[in-house]
Amino acid sequence: MQSQLPLLPEQASNFAGNVDALMLYLLIVSVFFSALITGVIVYCFLKFRRKHPREIGASIQGSVPLEAVWTVIPFLLSMLMFGWGASIYINYRTAPKDTLDIYVIGKQWMWKLQQPDGRREVNELHIPANRSIKLILGSEDVIHDFFVPAFRVKMDVIPGRYTTMWFRATKTGRYHFFCSQYCGTNHAVMGGWVTVMEPAEYSAWLSGSSGEANPAAVGAKLFEQLACNSCHLSTDQGRGPSLNGVYGSTVKLSDGTRVVADDAYIRESILNPKAKIVLGYQPLMPAFQGLVTEEQILNLTEYIKSLQGQPAPPPPAPTAGKR
Numbered sequence: 001m002q003s004q005l006p007l008l009p010e011q012a013s014n015f016a017g018n019v020d021a022l023m024l025y026l027l028i029v030s031v032f033f034s035a036l037i038t039g040v041i042v043y044c045f046l047k048f049r050r051k052h053p054r055e056i057g058a059s060i061q062g063s064v065p066l067e068a069v070w071t072v073i074p075f076l077l078s079m080l081m082f083g084w085g086a087s088i089y090i091n092y093r094t095a096p097k098d099t100l101d102i103y104v105i106g107k108q109w110m111w112k113l114q115q116p117d118g119r120r121e122v123n124e125l126h127i128p129a130n131r132s133i134k135l136i137l138g139s140e141d142v143i144h145d146f147f148v149p150a151f152r153v154k155m156d157v158i159p160g161r162y163t164t165m166w167f168r169a170t171k172t173g174r175y176h177f178f179c180s181q182y183c184g185t186n187h188a189v190m191g192g193w194v195t196v197m198e199p200a201e202y203s204a205w206l207s208g209s210s211g212e213a214n215p216a217a218v219g220a221k222l223f224e225q226l227a228c229n230s231c232h233l234s235t236d237q238g239r240g241p242s243l244n245g246v247y248g249s250t251v252k253l254s255d256g257t258r259v260v261a262d263d264a265y266i267r268e269s270i271l272n273p274k275a276k277i278v279l280g281y282q283p284l285m286p287a288f289q290g291l292v293t294e295e296q297i298l299n300l301t302e303y304i305k306s307l308q309g310q311p312a313p314p315p316p317a318p319t320a321g322k323r
């Protein structure tokens with residue numbers, strides 16, 4: 001509705017309309033009450049000023065109905081702000097299940113993005129329209145923030161952990177994205193463009209990619225190179241649990257709690273395995289903190305994801321002894 005206003009960027013995602021409507025509501029409430037209060041101040045200033053030096057003010061006893069009115073109306077207006085804001089926030093924080101997952105890595109001062117099939121881009125993001133997209137964001141150095149004004153979504157990108165955000169682009173076109181967390185000298189130029197395409201166009205664009213290595217395949221190689229497969233076999237016979245189907249499942253931990261094996265859990269399991277010990281296993285996995293780059297973690301994660309319900313993927317290392 002307000003998209004004609006040149007003040008606001010285009011509305012190009014599922015969130016944009018609702019965020020703008022809430023913003024307009026906040027604006028109207030704020031302007032209305034600012035004007036009302038200023039008006040009353042000026043009015044009272046003129047009306048009740050002391051007209052001659054001996055004047056004594058009338059004694060006012062208060063009014064219950066008046067107080068009820070100015071308590072209940074602002075209460076309802078602010079609860080509407082809260083409820084409406086919370087519902088947008090919850091929707092934004094809970095990504096639907098069938099998302100297209102794209103990895104985004106921020107570093108001073110560029111964005112590296114990777115499509116699910118492995119195609120990489122720098123400062124460019126191609127996505128299909130009307131498809132739920134989930135960005136999984138990580139940083140190689142300092143805090144950045146991924147912001148697409150036309151989609152009304154942004155998320156901090158923090159070193160040492162993953163953050164995620166999701167949206168559905170509703171209109172094809174090209175939209176600017178920015179780093180919106182000051183991150184050093186070239187912060188201002190740390191941005192790029194999202195290109196939203198028709199799904200068919202997007203598939204064509206993807207298939208035109210120049211045979212870059214698929215992240216799951218790179219991850220499979222790493223899995224051997226780092227000797228992960230000496231403990232993680234395709235069956236539960238190894239020293240570590242089988243990773244088949246672990247991604248997205250609920251893992252029971254030795255302290256009795258449960259955790260959903262998402263990207264953040266896999267990442268932590270690799271970097272700092274002692275943080276959460278799988279029930280029934282010894283804490284003997286070495287920490288890979290400092291030994292693997294963000295990109296390698298991402299590849300390993302993709303590989304582990306690809307193990308969903310497959311019978312026997314990792315080649316068991318011949319040396320894997322039982323204990």
Ligand code: HEC
Pocket residue numbers: 223226227228229230231232239240241242243246251261266269270273274276277278281282283284285286288300304
């Ligand atoms: C010395 C044996 C050993 C090696 C090498 C090893 N792990 Fe592990 N891993 C374990 C054990 C034991 C556990 C279960 C106990 C725990 O949670 O720490 C585990 C747990 C995990 C989990 C959590 C699994 C679950 O079911 O929740 C992941 C993910 C994982 N390892 C990935 C890796 C990756 C990737 C590598 C290679 C970079 C690797 N591991 C190397 C022994 C090992």
Ligand SMILES: [Cu+2]
Pocket residue numbers: 106143144145179180181182183187190
């Ligand atoms: Cu930045």
